[in-house]
Amino acid sequence: MNEFELIDRHFRRPPHNPDVRVGIGDDGAVVAPAPGMEYVLTVDMLVEGRHFAAGTDPMRLGHKALAVNLSDLAAMGALPRFALLAVALPQSDEAWVVAFMRGFDALARQYDVELIGGDTTRGPRNLCITAIGELPAGSALLRSGANPGDLVYVSGTLGDAALALAVADGRSDVDPQAGAALALRLDAPEPRVALGVALRGIASSAIDVSDGLTGDLGHVLAASRVGAAIDLASIPCASALRGKLDSGERELALACLLAGGDDYELCFTAPPAMRERIDALAQALRLPLTVIGTIGVEPGLAVRDEEGRPLARLPQAFDHFR
């Protein structure tokens, strides 16, 4: 099978969005937002051996590769619309492509994301997705909008994916039922799309927690030229992880909670006056939205332990070039 047949069979499909003027199959795709709308563009590259292990279930990978991009759009408050998919594969492997696209398509359908372009080549396995979202002009949730006095929120629970990885690597263990739930968070993260869209006009800033809470919140603080104090005890996490905070595995638990990436929850800030609206949103979305601290004037991030004392040393956020 050659490159073009591969594309024809598995990537090309009839366009279904009216604002896709030209979809897959030309030198480029043609799109236009509705009047008064803006596009949000984001790109993520996933590399075998770095972001996923060789032999990873291609269907889960198809889900995750798109999910991490939709998470970026969610963090901007954008509604996902389109994606471009560039793939390097070590060999022509139709079964792999079919499974990968099954995972990709299932998530794409869930959020009505249309694949409008791509590229395929041979090479070390690499998945590079560009995602395009849409939002009303001026409504994007930026990292730079946090103000002193704002509350710091996170959605869902943090550290699940990092603990799942630690369990998979034999660095920790949990009971099998908890392990299955954690593994699902690592393998099939759910981008917080509905939350991101709903936070327009409510949140003052937002970011997705892909590299770890302290690192990602740190980006918000730097962009907003503010600081924050957060409470370890208030950071929502799975009970399996909570238990380890009081055990010989405290260091590992702290690293999972504060520096574990891959959960793809949103961390956002909002003025205290928005608290009721955010509580109502949490109920409507059936998703915990938890206050973990407050924004202050002093630069820097302080994490207070269970006794209210600042942690002396923060675990480092994940960095692809360390």
Next chain:
Amino acid sequence: MNEFELIDRHFRRPPHNPDVRVGIGDDGAVVAPAPGMEYVLTVDMLVEGRHFAAGTDPMRLGHKALAVNLSDLAAMGALPRFALLAVALPQSDEAWVVAFMRGFDALARQYDVELIGGDTTRGPRNLCITAIGELPAGSALLRSGANPGDLVYVSGTLGDAALALAVADGRSDVDPQAGAALALRLDAPEPRVALGVALRGIASSAIDVSDGLTGDLGHVLAASRVGAAIDLASIPCASALRGKLDSGERELALACLLAGGDDYELCFTAPPAMRERIDALAQALRLPLTVIGTIGVEPGLAVRDEEGRPLARLPQAFDHFR
């Protein structure tokens, strides 16, 4: 140096286009076309060992990685506007990044392309660029617009890059001066941006010759549900290549001319009534625009040799999965 410092130092720069609402440094970039305009999006992935050799001059690579994307935009008739750059590097190598970005930026400045986002990670060297262009709604040059009776054109000369590669691989040789000119075509292709934009309203279809003339023209024929007959003798090429057509290297010369990719010229079709406008365009752009054949009703591509007889066998287009 960590990932974020690398981005800060070499990728981030102040936005200069007013329709870039948010540039690099957030979860996504925010852009919006002017009223009545559409965006064209395209993505290309370049892999070390596949599209370029290990040790390739990073500055030339920075030029080429962007050039191949601008070429796709040109083939749509779009004016380049923005780019997103995802890069996997085997190690943190600031000198490489600096040189790569020097090549990238020089071409980006030439065409006023703003880098609005990206991703960096460690992994086998891989460059994935998403380029975004703009054009008036409905004016995109598609592969599907060729009509029987249209003339088939190519810009510039074909086969230069393929011959340069053959020379570099020791499969052929040319005199040093010709060799230098050919090598430049392989290493630093010039995307036909001005031509693509000028062909709006003139060309009935267009594609860039990235994989070889017969393969790329074949895509136009298939999308337009037409056929074509082209004349080998009329295909514009360097004199070094022309000479080889009458030599023991005829097979190699045919392969370069008909199936050599990487020239990034445009192949387009237009009704004969457009001939004068196209000639004037060639003069204005100082770029040869040569008629190489005509579109017909019968499906398929016939290439006539110097005596007007159809070539029995066409060299195969480059295919990343053969």
